[in-house]
Amino acid sequence: MCSYIVEKAALVGSAKGRKGWMRIDTANVYFDHPYHSTLDHVLAIDFTNEGEGGRDRVAIELSADSARALVTRILAALASGEAAHAGPVSADAVAI
Amino acid sequence: MSHYRALQAEPVRFRGHNGDQGEAYYARPVASGKYPGIVVIHHLPGWDEWIMEVVRKLAHHGYAAISPHLYFREGTESPDDLGARVRAAGGVADAQVVGDVAGAMAFLRAQPNATGKIGVIGFCSGGRHTYLAACTLPGIDAAVDCWGGNVIVDDPKDLNEKRPVAPIDLTETLSCPLLGIFGNDDANPTADQVNRTEAVLKRLGKNYEFHRYNGAGHAFFNTARDAYRPEQALDGWKKVFAFFARYLAAAPSRVAAE
Numbered sequence: 457m458c459s460y461i462v463e464k465a466a467l468v469g470s471a472k473g474r475k476g477w478m479r480i481d482t483a484n485v486y487f488d489h490p491y492h493s494t495l496d497h498v499l500a501i502d503f504t505n506e507g508e509g510g511r512d513r514v515a516i517e518l519s520a521d522s523a524r525a526l527v528t529r530i531l532a533a534l535a536s537g538e539a540a541h542a543g544p545v546s547a548d549a550v551a552i
Numbered sequence: 553m554s555h556y557r558a559l560q561a562e563p564v565r566f567r568g569h570n571g572d573q574g575e576a577y578y579a580r581p582v583a584s585g586k587y588p589g590i591v592v593i594h595h596l597p598g599w600d601e602w603i604m605e606v607v608r609k610l611a612h613h614g615y616a617a618i619s620p621h622l623y624f625r626e627g628t629e630s631p632d633d634l635g636a637r638v639r640a641a642g643g644v645a646d647a648q649v650v651g652d653v654a655g656a657m658a659f660l661r662a663q664p665n666a667t668g669k670i671g672v673i674g675f676c677s678g679g680r681h682t683y684l685a686a687c688t689l690p691g692i693d694a695a696v697d698c699w700g701g702n703v704i705v706d707d708p709k710d711l712n713e714k715r716p717v718a719p720i721d722l723t724e725t726l727s728c729p730l731l732g733i734f735g736n737d738d739a740n741p742t743a744d745q746v747n748r749t750e751a752v753l754k755r756l757g758k759n760y761e762f763h764r765y766n767g768a769g770h771a772f773f774n775t776a777r778d779a780y781r782p783e784q785a786l787d788g789w790k791k792v793f794a795f796f797a798r799y800l801a802a803a804p805s806r807v808a809a810e
Protein backbone atom coordinates (compact mmCIF):
# COMPACT_ATOMS: atom_id res chain seq x y z
CA MET A 457 0.00 0.00 0.00
CA CYS A 458 1.10 3.51 -0.66
CA SER A 459 -1.37 5.91 0.82
CA TYR A 460 -1.78 9.33 2.30
CA ILE A 461 -4.19 8.12 4.96
CA VAL A 462 -3.46 9.78 8.27
CA GLU A 463 -5.50 9.63 11.46
CA LYS A 464 -5.02 12.68 13.62
CA ALA A 465 -5.47 12.56 17.39
CA ALA A 466 -5.55 15.68 19.53
CA LEU A 467 -3.35 15.22 22.58
CA VAL A 468 -2.44 16.92 25.79
CA GLY A 469 1.03 15.95 26.85
CA SER A 470 4.75 16.09 26.39
CA ALA A 471 7.34 14.10 24.51
CA LYS A 472 11.11 14.00 24.55
CA GLY A 473 12.78 14.48 21.20
CA ARG A 474 16.20 15.39 19.94
CA LYS A 475 15.95 18.89 21.43
CA GLY A 476 14.70 17.63 24.80
CA TRP A 477 11.20 17.82 26.16
CA MET A 478 8.44 19.52 24.25
CA ARG A 479 4.71 20.00 24.56
CA ILE A 480 2.74 17.96 22.05
CA ASP A 481 -0.79 18.54 20.83
CA THR A 482 -1.17 16.05 17.96
CA ALA A 483 -0.43 12.46 17.05
CA ASN A 484 -0.38 11.68 13.33
CA VAL A 485 -1.12 7.97 13.06
CA TYR A 486 -0.81 5.94 9.88
CA PHE A 487 -0.26 2.42 8.64
CA ASP A 488 1.98 2.45 5.63
CA HIS A 489 5.55 2.04 4.43
CA PRO A 490 8.17 2.86 7.04
CA TYR A 491 11.21 5.03 6.75
CA HIS A 492 13.45 3.12 9.14
CA SER A 493 11.90 -0.27 9.91
CA THR A 494 12.53 -3.19 7.57
CA LEU A 495 8.85 -4.22 7.76
CA ASP A 496 6.70 -3.78 4.67
CA HIS A 497 4.16 -1.77 6.64
CA VAL A 498 4.23 -0.23 10.07
CA LEU A 499 1.88 1.51 12.43
CA ALA A 500 3.65 4.83 12.67
CA ILE A 501 2.96 7.66 15.06
CA ASP A 502 4.45 11.12 14.86
CA PHE A 503 3.97 13.14 18.02
CA THR A 504 4.12 16.82 17.18
CA ASN A 505 3.06 20.24 18.33
CA GLU A 506 1.11 21.59 15.40
CA GLY A 507 0.25 24.70 17.40
CA GLU A 508 3.92 25.57 17.16
CA GLY A 509 4.25 24.65 13.51
CA GLY A 510 4.75 20.92 13.90
CA ARG A 511 8.38 21.05 12.81
CA ASP A 512 9.70 18.74 15.52
CA ARG A 513 8.42 15.27 16.09
CA VAL A 514 8.94 12.16 18.14
CA ALA A 515 8.44 9.24 15.78
CA ILE A 516 7.82 5.54 16.27
CA GLU A 517 7.32 2.73 13.76
CA LEU A 518 5.72 -0.47 15.12
CA SER A 519 4.67 -3.79 13.67
CA ALA A 520 0.89 -4.17 13.47
CA ASP A 521 0.88 -6.87 16.16
CA SER A 522 3.03 -4.94 18.57
CA ALA A 523 0.93 -1.82 17.99
CA ARG A 524 -2.21 -3.75 18.91
CA ALA A 525 -0.47 -5.18 21.97
CA LEU A 526 0.61 -1.69 22.96
CA VAL A 527 -2.98 -0.46 22.71
CA THR A 528 -4.14 -3.13 25.17
CA ARG A 529 -1.27 -2.37 27.56
CA ILE A 530 -2.03 1.36 27.43
CA LEU A 531 -5.67 0.64 28.25
CA ALA A 532 -4.65 -1.80 30.98
CA ALA A 533 -2.24 0.70 32.51
CA LEU A 534 -4.90 3.40 32.42
CA ALA A 535 -7.50 1.13 34.02
CA SER A 536 -5.31 -0.10 36.84
CA GLY A 537 -3.63 3.26 37.31
CA GLU A 538 -6.86 5.19 37.51
CA ALA A 539 -8.32 2.61 39.87
CA ALA A 540 -5.27 2.84 42.09
CA HIS A 541 -5.16 6.61 42.09
CA ALA A 542 -8.89 7.06 42.56
CA GLY A 543 -9.26 5.03 45.73
CA PRO A 544 -7.48 4.99 49.07
CA VAL A 545 -3.90 3.80 48.91
CA SER A 546 -4.01 0.09 49.58
CA ALA A 547 -1.26 -2.18 50.77
CA ASP A 548 -1.24 -3.81 47.31
CA ALA A 549 -0.88 -0.48 45.56
CA VAL A 550 2.01 0.43 47.84
CA ALA A 551 3.61 -2.92 47.12
CA ILE A 552 3.32 -2.27 43.40
CA MET B 553 26.19 -4.65 -20.25
CA SER B 554 28.31 -1.58 -19.65
CA HIS B 555 29.63 -0.88 -16.19
CA TYR B 556 31.07 2.42 -15.08
CA ARG B 557 32.91 1.91 -11.83
CA ALA B 558 34.23 5.42 -11.47
CA LEU B 559 31.31 7.63 -10.54
CA GLN B 560 30.71 11.11 -9.26
CA ALA B 561 27.72 11.46 -6.96
CA GLU B 562 26.65 14.53 -5.03
CA PRO B 563 23.75 16.75 -3.99
CA VAL B 564 23.06 19.49 -6.52
CA ARG B 565 20.63 22.40 -6.81
CA PHE B 566 17.95 22.32 -9.48
CA ARG B 567 14.98 24.47 -10.42
CA GLY B 568 11.68 22.70 -9.98
CA HIS B 569 8.03 23.61 -10.25
CA ASN B 570 7.41 27.38 -10.40
CA GLY B 571 11.17 27.93 -10.61
CA ASP B 572 11.58 26.95 -6.95
CA GLN B 573 15.15 25.94 -6.24
CA GLY B 574 15.74 22.72 -4.37
CA GLU B 575 18.08 19.86 -3.74
CA ALA B 576 18.57 16.77 -5.86
CA TYR B 577 20.98 13.85 -5.81
CA TYR B 578 22.96 13.49 -9.02
CA ALA B 579 25.31 10.69 -10.09
CA ARG B 580 27.05 10.01 -13.37
CA PRO B 581 30.05 8.17 -14.75
CA VAL B 582 33.33 10.01 -14.43
CA ALA B 583 34.67 8.84 -17.80
CA SER B 584 34.31 11.49 -20.45
CA GLY B 585 31.51 10.83 -22.87
CA LYS B 586 27.85 11.48 -23.47
CA TYR B 587 25.27 9.77 -21.27
CA PRO B 588 21.49 9.49 -21.42
CA GLY B 589 19.73 10.97 -18.40
CA ILE B 590 17.28 9.36 -15.99
CA VAL B 591 15.09 11.07 -13.41
CA VAL B 592 14.46 8.90 -10.34
CA ILE B 593 11.24 9.66 -8.47
CA HIS B 594 11.40 8.63 -4.83
CA HIS B 595 8.70 6.85 -2.88
CA LEU B 596 6.34 8.39 -0.35
CA PRO B 597 8.51 7.83 2.75
CA GLY B 598 10.98 10.21 1.21
CA TRP B 599 14.37 10.90 -0.28
CA ASP B 600 16.16 8.12 1.52
CA GLU B 601 19.40 6.15 1.34
CA TRP B 602 17.90 3.45 -0.89
CA ILE B 603 16.76 5.94 -3.53
CA MET B 604 20.30 7.33 -3.63
CA GLU B 605 21.60 3.79 -4.11
CA VAL B 606 19.28 3.54 -7.10
CA VAL B 607 20.70 6.77 -8.53
CA ARG B 608 24.25 5.40 -8.20
CA LYS B 609 23.19 2.06 -9.66
CA LEU B 610 21.88 3.79 -12.78
CA ALA B 611 25.14 5.75 -13.05
CA HIS B 612 27.05 2.50 -12.71
CA HIS B 613 25.18 1.31 -15.78
CA GLY B 614 26.07 4.36 -17.84
CA TYR B 615 23.39 6.92 -17.12
CA ALA B 616 23.44 10.40 -15.66
CA ALA B 617 20.79 9.99 -12.99
CA ILE B 618 19.12 12.56 -10.77
CA SER B 619 16.61 12.23 -7.97
CA PRO B 620 14.91 15.48 -7.03
CA HIS B 621 14.01 15.82 -3.36
CA LEU B 622 10.27 16.25 -3.79
CA TYR B 623 9.85 17.59 -0.25
CA PHE B 624 12.56 20.27 -0.36
CA ARG B 625 10.03 23.08 0.09
CA GLU B 626 9.23 21.82 3.59
CA GLY B 627 12.58 22.82 5.06
CA THR B 628 16.09 21.61 5.60
CA GLU B 629 15.60 18.98 8.27
CA SER B 630 16.28 15.30 7.63
CA PRO B 631 14.37 13.75 4.72
CA ASP B 632 12.39 11.47 7.04
CA ASP B 633 11.11 14.42 9.09
CA LEU B 634 10.16 16.26 5.92
CA GLY B 635 8.43 13.14 4.64
CA ALA B 636 6.41 12.89 7.85
CA ARG B 637 5.35 16.50 7.51
CA VAL B 638 4.31 16.02 3.90
CA ARG B 639 2.34 12.93 4.79
CA ALA B 640 0.54 14.74 7.60
CA ALA B 641 -0.38 17.49 5.14
CA GLY B 642 -1.89 15.00 2.70
CA GLY B 643 1.06 14.63 0.36
CA VAL B 644 2.44 16.84 -2.39
CA ALA B 645 0.35 18.04 -5.31
CA ASP B 646 0.66 16.12 -8.56
CA ALA B 647 1.24 19.33 -10.52
CA GLN B 648 4.14 20.22 -8.26
CA VAL B 649 5.74 16.79 -8.64
CA VAL B 650 5.39 16.88 -12.41
CA GLY B 651 6.93 20.36 -12.39
CA ASP B 652 9.83 19.11 -10.32
CA VAL B 653 10.35 16.20 -12.71
CA ALA B 654 10.38 18.66 -15.61
CA GLY B 655 12.96 20.72 -13.73
CA ALA B 656 15.14 17.65 -13.13
CA MET B 657 14.89 16.79 -16.83
CA ALA B 658 16.01 20.32 -17.71
CA PHE B 659 18.95 19.94 -15.32
CA LEU B 660 20.02 16.75 -17.09
CA ARG B 661 19.66 18.25 -20.55
CA ALA B 662 21.76 21.25 -19.55
CA GLN B 663 24.76 19.10 -18.60
CA PRO B 664 27.67 18.93 -21.05
CA ASN B 665 27.62 15.11 -20.86
CA ALA B 666 23.97 14.80 -21.96
CA THR B 667 22.92 12.86 -25.03
CA GLY B 668 19.52 14.52 -24.83
CA LYS B 669 17.68 11.25 -24.24
CA ILE B 670 15.74 11.20 -20.98
CA GLY B 671 14.16 8.36 -19.03
CA VAL B 672 12.07 8.47 -15.86
CA ILE B 673 11.76 5.76 -13.23
CA GLY B 674 9.76 5.85 -10.02
CA PHE B 675 8.90 3.57 -7.16
CA CYS B 676 5.68 3.22 -5.19
CA SER B 677 4.03 6.68 -5.22
CA GLY B 678 6.91 7.60 -7.52
CA GLY B 679 5.69 4.90 -9.92
CA ARG B 680 2.36 6.69 -10.06
CA HIS B 681 4.18 10.00 -10.55
CA THR B 682 6.14 8.40 -13.39
CA TYR B 683 2.90 7.39 -15.09
CA LEU B 684 1.61 10.95 -14.68
CA ALA B 685 4.81 12.51 -15.98
CA ALA B 686 4.88 10.18 -18.98
CA CYS B 687 1.31 11.22 -19.84
CA THR B 688 1.79 14.94 -19.33
CA LEU B 689 5.39 15.99 -20.01
CA PRO B 690 6.92 16.25 -23.45
CA GLY B 691 10.44 14.98 -24.02
CA ILE B 692 10.44 11.71 -22.04
CA ASP B 693 11.91 8.89 -24.12
CA ALA B 694 11.16 5.97 -21.77
CA ALA B 695 9.29 5.60 -18.48
CA VAL B 696 9.45 2.86 -15.85
CA ASP B 697 6.64 2.51 -13.34
CA CYS B 698 7.67 0.26 -10.46
CA TRP B 699 4.55 -0.83 -8.56
CA GLY B 700 2.89 2.58 -8.67
CA GLY B 701 -0.32 2.43 -6.67
CA ASN B 702 -3.46 4.47 -7.29
CA VAL B 703 -2.93 4.73 -11.05
CA ILE B 704 -6.48 3.44 -11.14
CA VAL B 705 -8.80 5.22 -8.73
CA ASP B 706 -11.92 3.17 -8.10
CA ASP B 707 -13.51 5.55 -5.62
CA PRO B 708 -13.83 9.15 -6.90
CA LYS B 709 -13.72 10.28 -3.27
CA ASP B 710 -10.01 9.48 -3.37
CA LEU B 711 -9.49 12.32 -5.84
CA ASN B 712 -8.80 15.71 -4.30
CA GLU B 713 -7.21 19.07 -4.93
CA LYS B 714 -3.71 17.64 -4.79
CA ARG B 715 -4.49 14.55 -6.83
CA PRO B 716 -7.39 15.69 -9.02
CA VAL B 717 -7.13 13.14 -11.83
CA ALA B 718 -6.62 9.39 -11.89
CA PRO B 719 -3.46 8.78 -13.94
CA ILE B 720 -5.21 6.03 -15.89
CA ASP B 721 -7.53 8.69 -17.35
CA LEU B 722 -4.52 10.41 -18.93
CA THR B 723 -3.30 7.30 -20.74
CA GLU B 724 -4.39 8.59 -24.12
CA THR B 725 -1.65 11.22 -23.94
CA LEU B 726 1.09 8.78 -22.92
CA SER B 727 3.85 9.79 -25.28
CA CYS B 728 6.69 7.35 -24.61
CA PRO B 729 7.29 3.62 -24.15
CA LEU B 730 6.25 2.44 -20.69
CA LEU B 731 7.71 -0.43 -18.67
CA GLY B 732 5.75 -1.68 -15.67
CA ILE B 733 7.21 -3.87 -12.94
CA PHE B 734 4.79 -5.39 -10.43
CA GLY B 735 4.59 -7.97 -7.66
CA ASN B 736 1.57 -10.21 -7.84
CA ASP B 737 1.15 -10.12 -4.04
CA ASP B 738 0.95 -6.34 -3.94
CA ALA B 739 -2.15 -4.81 -2.35
CA ASN B 740 -1.76 -1.50 -4.21
CA PRO B 741 -1.66 -1.94 -7.14
CA THR B 742 -3.45 -5.27 -7.01
CA ALA B 743 -2.96 -7.81 -9.80
CA ASP B 744 -6.45 -6.89 -11.00
CA GLN B 745 -5.59 -3.19 -11.17
CA VAL B 746 -2.41 -4.01 -13.09
CA ASN B 747 -4.50 -6.04 -15.54
CA ARG B 748 -6.95 -3.19 -15.94
CA THR B 749 -4.14 -0.71 -16.54
CA GLU B 750 -2.70 -3.01 -19.15
CA ALA B 751 -6.10 -3.33 -20.83
CA VAL B 752 -6.30 0.45 -21.23
CA LEU B 753 -2.77 0.66 -22.63
CA LYS B 754 -3.58 -2.12 -25.04
CA ARG B 755 -6.86 -0.61 -26.15
CA LEU B 756 -5.17 2.72 -26.85
CA GLY B 757 -2.37 1.05 -28.80
CA LYS B 758 0.39 2.27 -26.50
CA ASN B 759 3.94 0.98 -26.50
CA TYR B 760 4.19 -0.77 -23.16
CA GLU B 761 5.75 -3.81 -21.52
CA PHE B 762 4.51 -5.20 -18.20
CA HIS B 763 6.29 -7.78 -16.05
CA ARG B 764 4.58 -9.41 -13.10
CA TYR B 765 6.41 -11.42 -10.46
CA ASN B 766 5.09 -14.24 -8.34
CA GLY B 767 6.26 -14.44 -4.75
CA ALA B 768 6.77 -10.68 -4.64
CA GLY B 769 4.68 -7.86 -3.26
CA HIS B 770 5.25 -4.15 -3.02
CA ALA B 771 8.75 -2.67 -3.13
CA PHE B 772 10.50 -5.95 -3.82
CA PHE B 773 13.61 -4.18 -5.20
CA ASN B 774 14.14 -2.46 -1.86
CA THR B 775 17.09 -4.09 -0.12
CA ALA B 776 16.30 -2.19 3.08
CA ARG B 777 12.95 -3.95 3.50
CA ASP B 778 11.75 -7.44 4.34
CA ALA B 779 9.85 -7.13 1.05
CA TYR B 780 13.11 -7.55 -0.86
CA ARG B 781 13.02 -10.55 -3.21
CA PRO B 782 16.50 -11.04 -4.62
CA GLU B 783 15.65 -13.29 -7.57
CA GLN B 784 12.68 -11.28 -8.73
CA ALA B 785 14.55 -8.02 -8.15
CA LEU B 786 17.56 -9.19 -10.17
CA ASP B 787 15.32 -10.14 -13.05
CA GLY B 788 13.36 -6.91 -12.71
CA TRP B 789 16.51 -4.79 -12.86
CA LYS B 790 17.56 -6.74 -15.94
CA LYS B 791 14.27 -5.77 -17.57
CA VAL B 792 14.74 -2.13 -16.53
CA PHE B 793 18.23 -1.91 -18.00
CA ALA B 794 17.25 -3.67 -21.21
CA PHE B 795 14.35 -1.24 -21.59
CA PHE B 796 16.46 1.85 -20.98
CA ALA B 797 19.19 0.54 -23.29
CA ARG B 798 16.62 0.04 -26.04
CA TYR B 799 15.02 3.46 -25.80
CA LEU B 800 17.77 5.66 -24.40
CA ALA B 801 20.67 4.00 -26.22
CA ALA B 802 23.21 4.01 -23.42
CA ALA B 803 26.73 5.03 -24.27
CA PRO B 804 28.97 2.19 -25.46
CA SER B 805 30.97 0.29 -22.91
CA ARG B 806 33.72 2.26 -21.27
CA VAL B 807 34.70 0.11 -18.34
CA ALA B 808 37.10 2.07 -16.26
CA ALA B 809 39.88 0.42 -14.31
CA GLU B 810 38.71 -0.69 -10.89
